Amino acid sequence: MPDATDEGELLLVDGPALNRRIDGLVGSPAVVVNFWATWCEPCLEEFPGFVSVARAYASKEVKVLFVSMDFPDEQEPVLAFLREAGASLPSYLRRGKDHDFIMTVHSSWSGALPATLIYGSKKKIRYFWEGKVDEAQLRKALDELIAEASADRK
Amino acid sequence: MKLSMTSLIATTGLMLSLACQSNSETSHEATHVEPAAAAATQPSRNSAEHSKTPSGDTHEAKKYRATSKLAIGDTAPAKDVEMKNVDGQMVTIAKVAQKKGTLVVFTCNHCPFAKAWEGRIAALGNEFLSQEVGVIAINSNDPKKAPEDGFSAMQKRAHELGMKFPYVVDADSGMARAYGATKTPELFLFAGDGKLVYHGAVDDNSREPDKVESHYLRDALQALVAGHPIKQPVTKAVGCSIKLRAQS
Numbered sequence: 001m002p003d004a005t006d007e008g009e010l011l012l013v014d015g016p017a018l019n020r021r022i023d024g025l026v027g028s029p030a031v032v033v034n035f036w037a038t039w040c041e042p043c044l045e046e047f048p049g050f051v052s053v054a055r056a057y058a059s060k061e062v063k064v065l066f067v068s069m070d071f072p073d074e075q076e077p078v079l080a081f082l083r084e085a086g087a088s089l090p091s092y093l094r095r096g097k098d099h100d101f102i103m104t105v106h107s108s109w110s111g112a113l114p115a116t117l118i119y120g121s122k123k124k125i126r127y128f129w130e131g132k133v134d135e136a137q138l139r140k141a142l143d144e145l146i147a148e149a150s151a152d153r154k
Numbered sequence: 155m156k157l158s159m160t161s162l163i164a165t166t167g168l169m170l171s172l173a174c175q176s177n178s179e180t181s182h183e184a185t186h187v188e189p190a191a192a193a194a195t196q197p198s199r200n201s202a203e204h205s206k207t208p209s210g211d212t213h214e215a216k217k218y219r220a221t222s223k224l225a226i227g228d229t230a231p232a233k234d235v236e237m238k239n240v241d242g243q244m245v246t247i248a249k250v251a252q253k254k255g256t257l258v259v260f261t262c263n264h265c266p267f268a269k270a271w272e273g274r275i276a277a278l279g280n281e282f283l284s285q286e287v288g289v290i291a292i293n294s295n296d297p298k299k300a301p302e303d304g305f306s307a308m309q310k311r312a313h314e315l316g317m318k319f320p321y322v323v324d325a326d327s328g329m330a331r332a333y334g335a336t337k338t339p340e341l342f343l344f345a346g347d348g349k350l351v352y353h354g355a356v357d358d359n360s361r362e363p364d365k366v367e368s369h370y371l372r373d374a375l376q377a378l379v380a381g382h383p384i385k386q387p388v389t390k391a392v393g394c395s396i397k398l399r400a401q402s
Binding site: 098 | 223266336337340354355358360361368389390391392393394395396
């Protein structure tokens with residue numbers, strides 16, 4: 001069985017498949033990965049900030065990935081929310097056991113939602129949050145990573 | 155956003171009608187992973203052992219020992235902090251501790267995952283109470299952020315579930331901070347000597363109890379009572395972030 005569906009608007013990913021997707025985003029100064037779910041109110045509250053950041057930083061090659069932690073048979077409401085929120089598609093829906101997925105993504109993550117990771121240009125995790133993140137925090141972290149990547153190139 | 159949630163709730167199954175309450179507080183755990191340390195010693199991106207919490211984010215209420223996450227082998231903190239049980243009595247972890255060990259459960263009323271597992275938590279807790287394991291369930295959520303987590307709702311839930319162990323209010327969320335608990339449900343099992351032997355989830359399937367493959371908590375409790383080592387001492391599962399009360 002493939003570890004990710006390659007077609008459609010919602011790609012099912014297990015932990016290794018998600019990591020490979022992130023590794024494939026070559027040339028980005030920062031990759032933001034936000035884990036959310038339709039039942040998680042704080043996730044939905046912070047979501048517009050992430051969409052706004054994705055748009056504002058697209059020209060700087062920053063990538064923002066949303067990974068829904070809803071169950072695989074809940075694709076319809078997940079897609080409905082993503083469309084209404086203006087998130088770019090395709091997006092991601094996790095699959096597989098919680099424990100394996102969480103440990104593969106980040107061993108320090110308890111599994112609390114929302115959770116957000118930011119990878120730097122060398123694909124190391126540079127920021128990790130459990131709980132809500134506001135847009136200003138995101139922008140500050142991204143500005144720092146962009147400046148760092150720019151300095152590295154000089 | 156609210157409208158979209160309503161439509162989501164209407165169109166989806168089992169647990170969406172139990173949606174989490176809003177959390178007006180921003181993240182209570184922000185970790186800035188130091189690039190040099192992480193790069194030098196952690197070739198895998200999946201470890202944050204060399205991470206740090208930004209300064210200014212670590213002040214703790216005085217009666218609690220400042221901790222981050224508890225590690226296996228650590229001693230139960232804040233054992234003498236009094237908390238109000240649903241029966242109105244004040245209890246402490248030290249008072250509920252028994253000879254074979256103590257199970258400390260961070261849970262709540264409102265979270266869909268806490269609700270999915272609460273029946274199993276109550277059943278296991280009741281079962282192992284009779285095997286000399288003390289059990290306590292703690293609600294650390296701020297009812298201002300999660301109205302379903304108020305005291306009267308907790309009383310009702312404990313009664314409905316037939317819990318034979320305390321379900322207490324963590325009145326300033328200090329217990330969650332002391333244990334480093336970040337989500338509900340989150341379990342800490344201590345041995346008779348007070349050392350942490352298991353930390354994590356109930357089992358590997360919140361939604362379908364009859365399809366559970368790994369009974370993490372039951373296995374840990376059985377091993378503890380039998381005096382055997384616990385095969386999987388740390389497990390992970392998705393849950394709701396704890397809605398901490400603001401620190402004074």
